[in-house]
Amino acid sequence: MKIAIIGVTGRAGSRIAAEALRRGHSVTGIARSTSQAAPAGVDLRQGDATQPEQLAALIRGHDAVVSAAQFRVLKAAPLLQAVKSAGVKRLLVVGGAASLEVAPGVIVLDSPDFPAEYKVEAVPGKQFLDDLRAETAVDWTFLSPPAMFAPGERTGKFRIGKDQLLTDEKGQSQISMEDYAIAMLDEIEQPKHLRQRFTVAY
16 A cells, blocks of 8 residues: 555654554655654655645555644644545554543543643644544544553553553553554554544553
8 A cells, every 4th residue: 555654753653653654554754854754764844734735746646644743733724635636545643642532531631640741732632533524525533542552562462442541450541652653554454443542542
């Protein structure tokens, strides 16, 4: 498959690219600056994903687009506009944990102890998901990581959930970016969450 990854030089984007290459896919990386390194084998292209016409030209002809961009930078509307204009069928988004439920109708973002400094990314992240849920023309998928999301080991072992924050027997909610990338590529290759959000954790 031909996969375009927005934010390919970032921590999550680079690991998704590496997993895609590992599986034999063709990867186009899109970044604001090509001065940062991308995984070997990525066709790195400079582009501003907030400009729909520019992005559409870069992603045209791809089977799927993965957005690993920050929500404070890239909103859903210009991204969806570009995907539709380019005729790409699949859009997958590296989501956030703040919109996951910790109790029925209560999300992480609404928790009284949610750090204020994280809201600059978490609030637009929730809005991004809300905007996707109103979209009916694009086959989108929003993959929320658990609370702790950092580089680590690639184990291939994790659980899959829907809208609830997953925790282990110790109350921890975590996954490595390497294992998250596996879940993302699994979804690209065998779609099971079209126009849905899902989550993964140990």
